[in-house]
Amino acid sequence: MTDLRIGIIGVGLMGADHAERVVHQTSGARLVAVSDPDSARASALADRLGVRTIDDPLALIADDEVDAVIVASPGFAHAEQLHACLDHGKPVLCEKPLTMDAESSLRVVEAEHKLGRSLIQVGFMRRFDPEYAELKKLLDSGDLGRTLLLHNVHRNKTVPETFRSEMIVRDSLVHEVDVTRWLFGEEITRITVHAPTPTSLVANGALDPQFAVFELANGAIADVEVFVNFQVGYEVRCEAVGELGSATIGLGSGVLTRAAGHWGGAVPDDFRQRFALAYDIEVQRWVDAAKRGEIDGPSAWDGYAAAAVCTAGVESLTTGRPIEVEMARRGDVLPSVQP
Numbered sequence: 001m002t003d004l005r006i007g008i009i010g011v012g013l014m015g016a017d018h019a020e021r022v023v024h025q026t027s028g029a030r031l032v033a034v035s036d037p038d039s040a041r042a043s044a045l046a047d048r049l050g051v052r053t054i055d056d057p058l059a060l061i062a063d064d065e066v067d068a069v070i071v072a073s074p075g076f077a078h079a080e081q082l083h084a085c086l087d088h089g090k091p092v093l094c095e096k097p098l099t100m101d102a103e104s105s106l107r108v109v110e111a112e113h114k115l116g117r118s119l120i121q122v123g124f125m126r127r128f129d130p131e132y133a134e135l136k137k138l139l140d141s142g143d144l145g146r147t148l149l150l151h152n153v154h155r156n157k158t159v160p161e162t163f164r165s166e167m168i169v170r171d172s173l174v175h176e177v178d179v180t181r182w183l184f185g186e187e188i189t190r191i192t193v194h195a196p197t198p199t200s201l202v203a204n205g206a207l208d209p210q211f212a213v214f215e216l217a218n219g220a221i222a223d224v225e226v227f228v229n230f231q232v233g234y235e236v237r238c239e240a241v242g243e244l245g246s247a248t249i250g251l252g253s254g255v256l257t258r259a260a261g262h263w264g265g266a267v268p269d270d271f272r273q274r275f276a277l278a279y280d281i282e283v284q285r286w287v288d289a290a291k292r293g294e295i296d297g298p299s300a301w302d303g304y305a306a307a308a309v310c311t312a313g314v315e316s317l318t319t320g321r322p323i324e325v326e327m328a329r330r331g332d333v334l335p336s337v338q339p
């Protein structure tokens, strides 16, 4: 079968990483074009990888040589670019978040449903991380009994100055929203986001760290510490507590060294090292599925559900109150899709 010809929109940290992945790691796919308003950045990458630049992202989506699109622009640009992909019938792997709020995400879900084809996969890559996948398998096996609690830690070394309190919910906490829904197979019905004393090391007034509590439809609870200016490095941990035992992932059990009066290992700098394998698997499975006219991963509905929880999360952060999550009923929005 011929290669899937891919165009990438937004080639900052994540888009450039995906570009290298498509060129060097992914079989059955070929990178043909990139687009970024920072034209120097786009040209430098395109020259190095031997592909075209197309200034206007919507022109990249419409381009005849592009079969499928990876959207790695900032979240505020996703809605317009996703609708354009749907209008042109092109499969798209869209980095999280699907869009910045529940309402615009629901419009995307509805537009895709109208087409009658699943064209959108959302970049919730933790579902492809071997440790998370093993945890999911263990919980589904029932060996730990019913899962009652989930404790999560999500720390970034630093984030850009522009990353403010709301972004911590919509762009960072959104990962735990997705893994919680996925691990439990249940919706989050209520969210409370607490803002403890912020770190003094950020000058933009961001409420960082945050501590969120998710209440699920089945009565289970998940908690999340999200701290995006932790200084040390990238840490993502998750402990599930069941009736018969617990399981923890993300302890960084790489090489431990003992030398000169110290022992220890390395902490990755950011997500590109910690989740490298997850991104590789995610992109390969998306390419394989796109060639079959399918998706193989989190759907637009999953992106919408996460956006609905984060919309309530931002309200909780600003009011200090627990907020009920308002989510459309799946059967009303997607009448012809199995529950």
Ligand SMILES: NC(=O)c1ccc[n+]([C@@H]2O[C@H](COP(=O)([O-])OP(=O)(O)OC[C@H]3O[C@@H](n4cnc5c(N)ncnc54)[C@H](O)[C@@H]3O)[C@@H](O)[C@H]2O)c1
Residues within 6 Å of the ligand: 009, 010, 011, 012, 013, 014, 015, 035, 036, 037, 038, 041, 057, 072, 073, 074, 075, 077, 095, 096, 097, 123, 124, 125, 171, 271, 275
């Ligand atoms: N799955 C993950 O673990 C992961 C990790 C990092 C980022 N992300 C997601 O990837 C996306 C990009 O994040 P990043 O960290 O690479 O950000 P970044 O700021 O490093 O890069 C964003 C790029 O998009 C370009 N851009 C700005 N406006 C644009 C527009 N309207 N159209 C096209 N390009 C535009 C910028 O010039 C920049 O080059 C976000 O949605 C983010 O949440 C996901």
Ligand SMILES: O[C@H]1[C@H](O)[C@@H](O)[C@H](O)[C@@H](O)[C@H]1O
Residues within 6 Å of the ligand: 155, 156, 159, 171, 172, 173, 175, 228, 271
């Ligand atoms: O966009 C990034 C990305 O999604 C990372 O995986 C997450 O750890 C960061 O907090 C977020 O800012």
